[in-house]
Amino acid sequence: MKPSSRKTGRRAQKLLRAGAAVAAAxxxxxxxxxxxxxxxxxxxIERYRAMLAEDNPAELYAARGEELWNTPRGxxxxxxxxxxxxxxxxxxxxxxxxxxxWFADAGRVMDIEARLAWCMxxxxxxxxxxxxxxxxxxxxxxxxxxxLVAYVVTASRGYPIAPSQKLPQERAAYALGKSLFxxxxxxxxxxxxxxxxxxxxxxxxxxxxxxxxxxxxxxxYTGWPxxxxxxxxxxxxxxxxxxxxxxxxxxxxxxxxETVNALITYLAVEATGATYNGPxxxx
Amino acid sequence: MADPMKIRxxxxxDVADLRVLMAHPMETGQxxxxxxxxxxxxxxxxxxxxxxxxxxxLEAQTGMAVSRNPVFGFKLAGIKAGDKFTITxxxxxxxxxxxETVVA
Amino acid sequence: xxxxxxxxxxxxGGAALALLLGAGLLRPTRVLAANxxxxxFESKDVAGALRGLGAGAAQAQASADLKxxxxxxxxxxxxxxxxxxxxxxxTSAIAVLIEKNPQPLAGHFEFSGPLLPQVSLRVKMAETSxxxxxxxxxxxYYSSSKEIKVxxxxxxx
Numbered sequence: 001m002k003p004s005s006r007k008t009g010r011r012a013q014k015l016l017r018a019g020a021a022v023a024a025a026x027x028x029x030x031x032x033x034x035x036x037x038x039x040x041x042x043x044x045i046e047r048y049r050a051m052l053a054e055d056n057p058a059e060l061y062a063a064r065g066e067e068l069w070n071t072p073r074g075x076x077x078x079x080x081x082x083x084x085x086x087x088x089x090x091x092x093x094x095x096x097x098x099x100x101x102w103f104a105d106a107g108r109v110m111d112i113e114a115r116l117a118w119c120m121x122x123x124x125x126x127x128x129x130x131x132x133x134x135x136x137x138x139x140x141x142x143x144x145x146x147x148l149v150a151y152v153v154t155a156s157r158g159y160p161i162a163p164s165q166k167l168p169q170e171r172a173a174y175a176l177g178k179s180l181f182x183x184x185x186x187x188x189x190x191x192x193x194x195x196x197x198x199x200x201x202x203x204x205x206x207x208x209x210x211x212x213x214x215x216x217x218x219x220x221y222t223g224w225p226x227x228x229x230x231x232x233x234x235x236x237x238x239x240x241x242x243x244x245x246x247x248x249x250x251x252x253x254x255x256x257x258e259t260v261n262a263l264i265t266y267l268a269v270e271a272t273g274a275t276y277n278g279p280x281x282x283x
Numbered sequence: 284m285a286d287p288m289k290i291r292x293x294x295x296x297d298v299a300d301l302r303v304l305m306a307h308p309m310e311t312g313q314x315x316x317x318x319x320x321x322x323x324x325x326x327x328x329x330x331x332x333x334x335x336x337x338x339x340x341l342e343a344q345t346g347m348a349v350s351r352n353p354v355f356g357f358k359l360a361g362i363k364a365g366d367k368f369t370i371t372x373x374x375x376x377x378x379x380x381x382x383e384t385v386v387a
Numbered sequence: 388x389x390x391x392x393x394x395x396x397x398x399x400g401g402a403a404l405a406l407l408l409g410a411g412l413l414r415p416t417r418v419l420a421a422n423x424x425x426x427x428f429e430s431k432d433v434a435g436a437l438r439g440l441g442a443g444a445a446q447a448q449a450s451a452d453l454k455x456x457x458x459x460x461x462x463x464x465x466x467x468x469x470x471x472x473x474x475x476x477x478t479s480a481i482a483v484l485i486e487k488n489p490q491p492l493a494g495h496f497e498f499s500g501p502l503l504p505q506v507s508l509r510v511k512m513a514e515t516s517x518x519x520x521x522x523x524x525x526x527x528y529y530s531s532s533k534e535i536k537v538x539x540x541x542x543x544x
Contacts, residue, residue: 041460048458051468052509057352059289060306139308139323205462205538229466232308232351283462298503311511313489329423333502340502346428348485348493348510350466356507375423 045205049281058150058227058279061234065151068144074124083119085112085152096152097159097276100265102167109173111264113238114256116148132255136239149236153225156276161221163268170265177266180259181211190248192263206283214270221271223280230283237264290384292368299362299386301333303355303370311347328353331372335359362386428492433484433519436492440482442521442528450475450529453522457535461512464537470507473522473529478504480523487516512537 069080069092085095086103100111106118113135120126137143164170184191195201196211209216225236241260245253253260286306293300305328312325325347333341341357364386371381427439437443452474461467471481479498484491493510504522512518512535519532 044458044460045462048460048462048468051458051470052466055302055304055354055356057304057306057354060286060304060352063289064286064306139310229463232465309511311489329428335500335502338500340498340500342497344424344428344495346490346493348488348490348512350509350511354507354509356470358503358505359501360503361501 041205052229052281056227056279056281057232058154058225058234058281061147061150061227062154062279063151064142065147065149068148069151074120074126076123076125078123078125080116080119080123080148082123083116085115085119092152092155094156094159096156098162098164100170100173100261100268101164102169109169109261109265111237111256111261111268112152113145113149113236114261116145116152117256135255136235136242137233146234146236146239149225150234150279153276153278157278159276161218161268161271161274161276163265163272165269173262173265174269176258177262177264180263181266186249188249190250192244192248194248211267211270217267217270218274221267222274222277223282224278226278226280226282228282234279235282285378285380288370288372288380288382290368290370290382292362292366292384292386294362294364294386297361297363299359299366301357301359301368303353303357305331305353305355305372305380307351307353307372307374309347309349309351309353313347325375328372328374331355331370333357334369334371335362336367337369424495427495429490430492431490433486433491436484436490437521439492440495440521442482442523447521447528447530450522450531453520453529453531455518455520455531455533457518457533459534460536460538462538464512464514466509467512467535467537468507468509469518469520470505471520472505473524475504475522475524475529478522478524481506482521482523483508483510484519484521485510485512485516486519488513 069083072079081090083089084103084105085092086098086101087093087095096112099115100109102109103115103118106115108114110118117128117131120131121128131145134141135143135145137146165174181192184194192211195208199210199213201208201210209220211217211220224240225234226240227233228235238256238260241263242253245251288306289304291300291302293302307328308326309328310323310326312322314323315321316323327347328345328349331341331343331345332339333343340359343355345353366386367383368386369381369383371379373379424439427436430436430439437447454470454472454474456470456472457468469483471483473481480496481498481504482495483493485493488511494506494508496506498504515534515536517532517534519530522529
């Protein structure tokens with residue numbers, strides 16, 4: 001190895017050793033930044049994220065979703081042009097930002113994913129069981145739902161988050177979500193709040209947002225749904241909440257359940273007024 | 284059938300910033316299926332090319348280390364509106380995909 | 388690079404190839420795939436990868452004009468962004484090697500015409516490793532390296 005690269009390597013190693021030690025200390029103590037090495041570590045992580053943010057493979061999912069939206073599919077061979085996401089049949093732009101909301105035709109408060117499933121069922125004739133069978137993609141299975149969600153949420157970029165709370169059913173969904181957020185259960189006696197109600201908490205290098213603070217909810221909510229770097233997949237809010245349940249060692253919730261819809265409603269309402277900036281790149 | 288690429292060509296003066304997103308699993312062949320325990324066979328893009336108005340300007344070969352849903356960026360000088368880029372990839376299964384974009 | 392060209396030439400004479408194509412015995416995409424430099428890409432070590440490329444490690448010269456821009460710490464090894472820019476005159480090819488990957492060679496790019504000798508890409512890194520980039524310019528090889536630390540993804544969501 002040549003001298004210049006050896007020097008760079010040593011500097012990096014020194015920084016990294018210090019960074020790793022500090023990160024470990026932070027993980028244990030839950031302390032904030034302050035030490036220059038922690039700041040340097042954080043700066044490099046921020047640079048990593050900035051470099052990735054330039055191009056987001058979520059665009060590939062959105063393009064496929066747009067194609068799916070416009071293609072006649074299902075037993076009824078219908079496109080989703082007649083699907084009403086809340087702003088009228090076929091209106092996609094800005095619709096996601098106003099969900100979850102009450103849909104009178106379905107008689108339910110629905111998040112965007114539940115609404116898309118409802119349209120697939122009623123307009124295209126897919127069975128609910130088929131839709132719920134494998135909603136999340138993996139290496140050997142492309143998810144149509146993830147692609148449709150990618151398309152629809154991308155069309156809300158730049159729109160303010162504004163879920164309706166006018167109707168009692170919408171307020172009830174929020175209230176249920178709020179109480180579920182604090183509900184301690186499962187073999188570890190965990191609640192959402194166990195991980196998400198204090199400032200400066202992290203798992204290794206990942207900061208855990210304090211979702212009892214409005215700024216943190218806004219930052220988190222306006223980035224999801226997101227392209228998940230570690231999985232190489234676009235992930236929806238239903239997936240996101242499922243994964244929290246998994247980490248709490250709760251049973252896997254039923255797909256599009258009232259429980260998950262309520263939690264999404266709670267987060268959406270808390271994020272009201274923030275500008276939707278997703279889909280983001282998440283680790 | 285492979286999904287289309289997303290190709291973006293942004294012009295600053297006469298220099299084009301060309302960004303390409305490819306939809307591909309880029310399986311390394313080193314992973315095992317979580318359910319079956321069976322190795323997941325390799326499936327990755329091995330070659331891609333860029334042509335400018337029909338003339339090749341890049342020949343690339345790639346290994347399994349390129350990330351899933353690959354993203355590449357290039358810069359070209361002397362580009363003007365109306366120039367056409369054609370990008371073509373081929374993977375180890377012999378599957379191929381070609382997409383193009385015209386500089387706005 | 389020369390070794391690669393020889394490899395391609397060895398893999399089939401033009402006339403014979405045209406005959407096979409005409410007879411419908413080969414699909415064009417298969418022929419393209421056959422040109423992939425397997426000896427270089429499938430090598431399990433850097434020396435083998437360089438041999439496969441026709442680039443002996445000894446003759447590569449460190450150069451400050453070959454820049455590798457990347458974060459020193461990657462949050463996730465599944466996606467590590469790299470930007471490589473060569474200011475070395477007449478650069479015709481750039482190769483990227485991740486020394487500790489099971490197969491170090493990640494990519495090889497041959498530039499011509501108005502394409503500037505630079506590339507950005509995203510790679511998988513199995514663990515913390517030196518990343519070495521190689522440029523071919525005027526028949527000589529130049530190199531630049533940087534260590535990139537890969538943190539475990541963490542068990543968090």
